[in-house]
Amino acid sequence: MSLLQPIVNGLIVGSVYGSVALALAVVRRAGGFFHFGHGATATVGAYIVYGVVTSGVSQWLGILLGCLCGGLMGFFMEVSVFRWLYRWEAPFVAMMIASLGILVSVENLIGIAFGTDTKIVEEHAAIGIAGMLDIWITDTQLLILFLNCAVWLAFWALLQHTLFGKSFRAVANDSELAYALGIDVDMHRLWALTMSSAVAALAGISLALDTSLYPTIGFYALLMGMTGAIIAGVSAPACAPLGGMLLGIIQQLGVWKLPTQWQDTIVFVILIFFLLLRPQGILGEPVKNKEMV
């Protein structure tokens, strides 16, 4: 078998994992915890695009609406839950549990509203199949690859080359010092959660358009994204997508010789490997004071 096809497959799924990894790493840096609620946002994004496309409206509108609703979800999560937890100086574990609660609640609500069965976005735009060098990729997959990579680049530019990015990094490094310097920490956290939620929604939308959707789709994306973020290093949000991409490629190449049901096992073996041997990830800073990931 040509190695190129699994690599291309890996790039496509990796682009989705990369977006979730980016969203997780942004909140991890700004807020200090892994925000499981991104799984809920991804699920909502997936069901919005499903609803819009199956009702005959444009796929583009579905993508836009899904990302917008994802961003709004993040906004409301921040102002209604996490801002209060920050003010009460709740431990990060409490925030993580709160975000897990949001994920479980949203998944259950979606299960009640839409049913728990697997759905497919059937009426999506024409599938163009391009066969070159015996590599096959649909135009939906190309679109997914393009959109996710464009979002990463935009985020990278935002974090590295803007004033917002500079102050965001200041908040991420030491929020108390940033506050003392006059930076509006709450506002930065609000923007971090809102924008990262829109990215998580894009990941859910991508999965829905390319494969299928079901109420726990966000949890699956979350697991993969978290592993990707750990591989790249959560201390470097702009690099987190590369971890997701690498994970996607390893996952697809791994089943080249192994039976396909080992696909997810490969991911978790990699996760354990990094947690034990390089918890700071490939591009992250070394772990200090026994602080894990």
Add this chain to the structure above:
Amino acid sequence: MCQKGRDVYYLFGLGVLLVTLAYASLGGAAEEKEPTKRGSKSVKIGAVLPLTGNLAFIGEAIRNGMEMSKNELNALKSKGRTIEILYEDSKGNAKDGLSSIQKLLDYDGVTFLVVNLTNVCLAARPILDRKPVLAFYLSTHPDVLDSSPNGFRIFISGVQESILLSDYARANGYQKFTILTVNDAYGKGTGEYLESLLEKSGVISGSEEYQLASPDFRAIATKIKDQSPDALVVIGYGREYPLLFRQLEAQGWTGKIMGNLSFANVAGQAVDSPLAARLSYTAPGFSSNATRLKSSETFIEKYKQKYGKEPDFNAAYGYDNVTLMADAMTNADNVAISQVRSNLLKVRAYEGAIGRIDMAITGDSETEMKVIEGIQAKVTKKRKTQ
């Protein structure tokens, strides 16, 4: 009152409590056993089906069929008996299925059980074999009955399907196969038996498994394309096939697909892939207009009137299981399970909703089956292929 007097009162009170409890439990037991007595008014049938989760579509269809049969039988009130069906949700897994079966046996006192899904059936059979009940297994697994003393299968047999498919493959000159099965007892059981038959006339170029409701077949599709089999053989549940087809097509694979009755689950919906036209699958005569009996036509009409949609083969089997069970009770003086079993074993050339059913001495039945070629593809948008 002195201490001794109080002790006597306490002992008397305790005695009354124990007698009351003993009476209540005996009375309860007598009430539970009532359906099996001569002239009893209601016979309870327990049904353990997947009513929620990814396989709920199967459970729902079977329940609809069973309900139709129950309503018709109760309207007739044959021998003054009515039928009551108690449904329990297995959620598609053996653990919940077994809990439901225990509840039906211990608390509801059912003596007739309909159990669906191979993993639930295989887990329940050793328990049910030791109980004074008649169990009807809706599973295709080759070993689901395995000399069960009180088990029946009025359903499709995986052995029958596998023989049909291997004969079909030989007749069409297919020699190289990739087998793709769902990773559970049903997929493994039927898949392994079919593989053993296909190996006699060809080679197995690959064997892959997937999780139920797998969200992505991309890696599997890449491997199938690389193996380039004459035919891909798929044993699953049906709802996952549109995604499988789409991803096979996206990888540029254009081979033949062979499958079992699960394809009949999606045959009602047009499958949005040209691959659907290159499909061959086994199905009961019920699934084809050309081979349908009059009894099946009548069932379909009644079902459409009641539920407003076409029934699938699961609904027909649900209907036939209850009807045959009730017939066996009607022909018996009482509903003692030995007599009902004996009557069921005499069923020959029965024209049911599913078609003609013949019961073997093992408790297994044979339904008329055939290989259906192709599902009409629904191409929603014009595809361009370079």
